[in-house]
Amino acid sequence: MEILRYAAFTRDGHGGNPAGIVLDAADLDDAAMLAAAAQIGYSETAFLTPIPDPDGALPLRYFSPKAEVAFCGHATIATAVARAERVGTGTLTFRTPAGAIDVTTNTGDDGVLRATLTSVPTTVRPLPGDDLTRLLTALRLTPADLDPAWPPRVANAGNDHPVLVLAERRALAELDYNYDLLDTLMAQHAWTTVQIVCEDTSHRWRARDPFPPGGVREDPATGAAAAAFGAYLRELGDLTEAERLTVWQGEDMGAASELLVQLAPDDRVSVTGAARPIPA
Template sequence: MEILRYVAFSTDPKGGNPAGVVLDATGAADTAMLATAAEVGYSETAFVVPSGDGALDVRYFSPLAEVPFCGHATIATAVAHAQRHGTGRLRLRTAAGPVTVTTDRAADGTLVATLVSVAPRTAPIEEADLAELLAVLGWSAGELDPALPPRAAFAGAWHPVIAAASRDRLADLDYDMAALGALMAHRDWTTVNLVWRESPTVFHARNPFPPGGVVEDPATGAAAAAFGGYLREFGLVSPPTTLTIHQGADMGRPSTITVTVPAELDTGIGVTGTAVEL
């Protein structure tokens, strides 16, 4: 397999979230894909198998396990594909469902990709799980933003949304990785989406990812899509609208994710970003 390495959601290789990309993994066994992802060492590696109907079958592996969907690896895959085959629209088949991705060139020549997620939804977080999650994070209920209630959000993978009342609270992240990983594995959560609202359409996020063997993800497209759906479902934004999510700054890898929230409740969420090859 030819392994490509990209940074997604940044035009600077020192920012964004690195992803591995294999544009043709035809015939590769699950064990080979997992071993490759572990060797690459990034939070996710995408493995693509072209099909006869023009769609692409895509699977995503962290160094420890397969995940149903990954936003930043999808953006990286789309840009890598566009560099070799030209821009346009791709149909992806993922474990989470069908995802479309469109690539184009910005005025400065930068390749930009926009994915449209599966239809998002949310679910309550049980009181005991929320108490355990906050305890593992070292956060208190009084440090949360009451305008953004805790909720598990989905747009291909599940992410609990926990909103901090202040930027300082979000900036101070120090948690028990083993304990959080155990809780997340029990509840099938992929990352924890910690957010702070700067303005009605600008947010800052951090995403612990212990199930993937990663302390923190610097840009999480799947969580951004799920968060867009969460905001729409609870009337916390006025769709159609465009959101900006800043992530990775606290770990020295600044990333920018653009989220497009359509008005229709049963439609997917758009996630836009750039990617550059390493």
């Protein structure tokens, strides 16, 4: 198989989250895809079947080095950009285990090719107190670290992501969690990442996303979590369809990434980002 390597949600051509991409996985079974993802070693590798299903969508699956994942935002953006570079820009639908993901690619006035994914319908629900206590313990945070204006929630735009809003940038920068404890807790609840954010300025947030289920300590750019965060802000009445939110992620791990979030007219969320090939 031909394996491509792209970084998604790059900022000014730098940073981003690396993803493996196989643009023709029609002949690969589950074992072969999992083995390839483990060999590549990135948090996610996307496997595209270039033959449309009866609804005209292209099947797309995602594997971490440990298991299949229902949806991955950065690997979707990377796949869409890599495909557009070869066959041209436009609109298409990926059929993922989480559902149908509409994607549009275009080249902006700055000459940068970007992709926009629109998530499956989103949900937001409370994070029970006992789960919050255990989560804070695993993250080595306390209730005093949280911003009382923003209640903890579990948001879903294809995967479940607990959302925690910190009161200070310092607490986000100094995040140092118990990997094994958090891995166990997230496995029990089928959480994909933990979206930990703090407000920078109006409609600009900084984020970090621990990702033990993917076999990595932290994700430098998480499209699925950014979409879930958009749903969280809509639920709390802080984001409207006319507004765009910028999430800056990865700075504290040396891989600055930019994710642009906008609400869809329905209960979905769109996330836009650039992607670039990773030199061999």
